[in-house]
Amino acid sequence: MKLLEEKILRDGKLGEGDVLKVDSFLNHQIDVAFLSEVGKEFHRLYAGEKVDKILTIEASGIGVACLTAEQFGCPVVFAKKTKTNNIYADVYRADVYSYTHDRAYEIVVSKEFLHAGERILIIDDFLAKGSALTALLKLIRSAGAVAVGAGIVIEKAFQPGRELLEKEGLRIESLARIASMSVADGITFC
Amino acid sequence: MKLLEEKILRDGKLGEGDVLKVDSFLNHQIDVAFLSEVGKEFHRLYAGEKVDKILTIEASGIGVACLTAEQFGCPVVFAKKTKTNNIYADVYRADVYSYTHDRAYEIVVSKEFLHAGERILIIDDFLAKGSALTALLKLIRSAGAVAVGAGIVIEKAFQPGRELLEKEGLRIESLARIASMSVADGITFC
Numbered sequence: 292m293k294l295l296e297e298k299i300l301r302d303g304k305l306g307e308g309d310v311l312k313v314d315s316f317l318n319h320q321i322d323v324a325f326l327s328e329v330g331k332e333f334h335r336l337y338a339g340e341k342v343d344k345i346l347t348i349e350a351s352g353i354g355v356a357c358l359t360a361e362q363f364g365c366p367v368v369f370a371k372k373t374k375t376n377n378i379y380a381d382v383y384r385a386d387v388y389s390y391t392h393d394r395a396y397e398i399v400v401s402k403e404f405l406h407a408g409e410r411i412l413i414i415d416d417f418l419a420k421g422s423a424l425t426a427l428l429k430l431i432r433s434a435g436a437v438a439v440g441a442g443i444v445i446e447k448a449f450q451p452g453r454e455l456l457e458k459e460g461l462r463i464e465s466l467a468r469i470a471s472m473s474v475a476d477g478i479t480f481c
Numbered sequence: 482m483k484l485l486e487e488k489i490l491r492d493g494k495l496g497e498g499d500v501l502k503v504d505s506f507l508n509h510q511i512d513v514a515f516l517s518e519v520g521k522e523f524h525r526l527y528a529g530e531k532v533d534k535i536l537t538i539e540a541s542g543i544g545v546a547c548l549t550a551e552q553f554g555c556p557v558v559f560a561k562k563t564k565t566n567n568i569y570a571d572v573y574r575a576d577v578y579s580y581t582h583d584r585a586y587e588i589v590v591s592k593e594f595l596h597a598g599e600r601i602l603i604i605d606d607f608l609a610k611g612s613a614l615t616a617l618l619k620l621i622r623s624a625g626a627v628a629v630g631a632g633i634v635i636e637k638a639f640q641p642g643r644e645l646l647e648k649e650g651l652r653i654e655s656l657a658r659i660a661s662m663s664v665a666d667g668i669t670f671c
Contacts, residue, residue: 294512320594321543323550349540353511354557357544360513367511367544404510 292332294464296480298325299445299467305474309365309447310391317416317444321354328464329355333414333442334362336464343409343455344368346431347424348387348398348423354442356414363412368405370382372428383433385426390419407435418443418465421452428461440464447472448481482522483658484570486670488515489635489657495664499637500581507606507634511544519545519656523604523632524552526654530629533557533599536621538577538588538613545634546604553602558595560620573623575616580609588613590620597625608633608655611642618651631656637662638671 304312316322342363347356348370356367372387373396382399389396392406405411411431418424426442431438440462446453448468456463494502506512532553537546538560546557562577563586572589579586595601600622608614614631621628630652636643638658646653658671 314591315593316556319558319561319591321547321559323547323556324554326547327551350559350561353540353543354547357511357513357516357547358551360511361517361548364514366513368509369511369540369544371509371540401504401509403505428577470549480611 292329292423293466294328295444299469300478303478305472305478307474309472311445311447311469311478313416313473314446317355318351323354323358323408326355326358327361329444330359330362333359333412333464333467336442337363337412337440340409342412342439344411345414346370346400346405346411346427347414348372348427350462351399352415355416359412359414359442368400370400370427372398383430384427385433387426388422390422398426398430400434402434405434406419409434410439412435412439413441414440416444417447418445418452418456418463419447419450421450421455422437424452424456424461425459428456428459442466445469462473482519484518485634486517489659490668492571493668495662495668497664499662500643501635501636501637501659501662501668502570503606506577508541509517513544513548516545516548517551517651519634520552522551522656523549523602524655526632527553527602529593530602532602532629534595534601535604536560536595536601536617537604538617545606549602549604549632558590560590560617562586562588573620575619575623577616579613580612587617588620590624592624595620595624595626599624599626600629601626602629603631605631606634607637607648608635608642609637609640610647611640614642614646614651615649617651618646618649632656635659
């Protein structure tokens with residue numbers, strides 16, 4: 292998505308250690324009009340698919356998930372992060388390892404909101420090593436639901452997330468695929 | 482908002498200790514089509530006001546804030562929760578006490594995304610004792626921005642949040658005002 296690549300080049304900030312900050316439109320401030328266009332693009336890419344529900348993860352996935360769900364006319368479910376085991380009953384659980392924060396956490400979804408046979412589209416802001424997406428896929432499969440695919444805003448294509456998830460049979464559509472990035476040389480796209 | 486009251490009566494679940502769970506459309510699963518209507522209602526109520534930005538708090542405020550921002554044609558900024566002091570630089574800070582979880586946490590907004598003179602509408606899912614809203618108001622005023630008002634989905638009108646915030650000069654518009662609620666007697670609206 293050309294508009295997204297231009298926005299990343301204009302508004303994204305590179306920091307030490309492969310960190311790309313897109314706080315100004317995706318992760319802290321949300322450019323709602325722009326993310327509506329992102330939602331339309333996900334809808335175009337998955338137009339042939341029946342989607343019953345969109346699944347994302349709190350907090351930064353929620354905005355783009357809602358604006359995408361408007362296009363599909365379906366609800367959003369967001370997985371909740373929890374550091375304490377077993378405080379929620381009747382949930383599907385999966386573990387995520389955050390490389391950004393160097394710690395593990397658990398995500399949960401209530402069994403009320405994921406059902407066998409439902410067709411679920413995953414929407415998330417980033418794909419890098421694939422830990423969050425793998426966990427979301429596990430939640431879907433625990434429920435006996437079907438993962439239609441994933442819609443990712445920004446993929447760090449130089450990291451192994453896509454390969455890992457495609458091996459699991461997940462279709463992945465990323466709107467911007469970063470081939471390389473560094474403070475010295477800037478960002479290049481695939 | 483009659484539709485919202487009906488939805489709360491139909492889908493809300495009452496638990497011990499004044500807990501109203503609206504997980505099926507607001508806090509865990511998000512009924513995007515319905516919350517778009519909620520957004521339109523906030524837009525109608527604040528139609529006379531110039532709104533530059535919507536401010537909310539992660540995670541459950543983000544969905545309704547985005548769907549409201551579409552009506553206003555403005556961006557959303559969500560305050561981030563943090564348990565550790567001083568890990569973020571260049572932020573406005575305020576403390577929130579969560580009665581639900583019986584602990585305090587800090588919320589922060591980057592100084593990049595709140596500016597002097599900006600007209601900010603607060604959107605949040607609940608108003609009860611007013612701790613979160615008071616903290617959001619503090620962030621706005623720390624930046625020298627102007628709080629246009631607050632749009633609240635569900636107000637527990639039997640708790641003192643509104644009184645506290647109106648004393649601070651904040652306009653509050655709640656779409657459902659609960660006069661009383663209990664497992665035994667159900668929910669009544671103002």
